[in-house]
Amino acid sequence: EAQVTQNPRYLITVTGKKLTVTCSQNMNHEYMSWYRQDPGLGLRQIYYSMNVEVTDKGDVPEGYKVSRKEKRNFPLILESPSPNQTSLYFCASSPGDRPEETQYFGPGTRLLVL
Amino acid sequence: KQEVTQIPAALSVPEGENLVLNCSFTDSAIYNLQWFRQDPGKGLTSLLLIQSSQREQTSGRLNASLDKSSGRSTLYIAASQPGDSATYLCAVPTSGTYKYIFGTGTRLKVLA
Numbered sequence: 597e598a599q600v601t602q603n604p605r606y607l608i609t610v611t612g613k614k615l616t617v618t619c620s621q622n623m624n625h626e627y628m629s630w631y632r633q634d635p636g637l638g639l640r641q642i643y644y645s646m647n648v649e650v651t652d653k654g655d656v657p658e659g660y661k662v663s664r665k666e667k668r669n670f671p672l673i674l675e676s677p678s679p680n681q682t683s684l685y686f687c688a689s690s691p692g693d694r695p696e697e698t699q700y701f702g703p704g705t706r707l708l709v710l
Numbered sequence: 711k712q713e714v715t716q717i718p719a720a721l722s723v724p725e726g727e728n729l730v731l732n733c734s735f736t737d738s739a740i741y742n743l744q745w746f747r748q749d750p751g752k753g754l755t756s757l758l759l760i761q762s763s764q765r766e767q768t769s770g771r772l773n774a775s776l777d778k779s780s781g782r783s784t785l786y787i788a789a790s791q792p793g794d795s796a797t798y799l800c801a802v803p804t805s806g807t808y809k810y811i812f813g814t815g816t817r818l819k820v821l822a
Contacts, residue, residue: 600753629810638814639754639799646808654809686753698744699801699810701753 598623600702602687608708609677617672617705619687627690628670629654629699630662632683639686645670677709712737712804716813723790724821731785731816733800738778740802745774745785748797748815757798758785790820 600621609615621628629644631654641654645664659681661673670689674681687702713736723729733743742761746754758767758774760783766775773786787794799815 627808631810631812636814639801639812641810644808644810652808655811688754698756698759699754700756701746703753704751 598700600687600689600700602685602702602705604705605703606706608710610710611678612676615674615677615707617674617685617687617707619670619672619702620668621670621687621689621700622668623689623691623700624667625689625691625700626667627692627697627699628664629688629690630660630670630672631686631688632656632681633686633704634683642672642685677707679709681707682709683707712740712802712811714800714802714811714813716798716800716816718816719814720817720819722819722821725790725792727790727820728786728788729790729818731787731798731818733783733785733813735781735783735802735811737804738781739805740778741805742803743774743776743783744801745772745783746799746801748799750796754799787818790818792820792822794818794820 630642631639633639640656643662645651685705688699690699715734744759745757760767760776771788776783797815797817801812
């Protein structure tokens, strides 16, 4: 089944403890992206990647890192999480390396930083 | 800077009613516009994608239109059903970048 998977789905952590949220897609998509969703603010793009080893900042990149060493994986790294990073996170992928095609979303990761 | 607005923020209608959801954007230089559906606690599901050269797209009871010059898109839902209850979001990739900007969504409730 074609899909975007994220792990973990739920995570509770403490301030400053490094964490990684994994994202994987099995559709051989070029474009991958991370978003956070907060009440009243909607979805905001954190980082995106047009291909392996090619990444760029979205609108809210502060406090996050990403890497794209393989086409299928696009992990989101929080080096030192803070409470304001408590949010619902979504990974998405798209077939081409241009934003002209449909995005497919993962199920989301709910993160609570204490 | 591109801004995307969706009005109304919430909408409640009786079953069977036809309804229109609105999406406005400030920069008309867009590649396309995409409509998504989000069920509570779930991810986003793509409904329709309209390329910048198109005026509308249809899928079943859904019809989305795009007017780039006025910076507006509408999602028309015919004969609404309780199963249509969800949050509907529109998104645009900004021309010249690979960034996506989302609206804050319209939360729709269809009453049986």
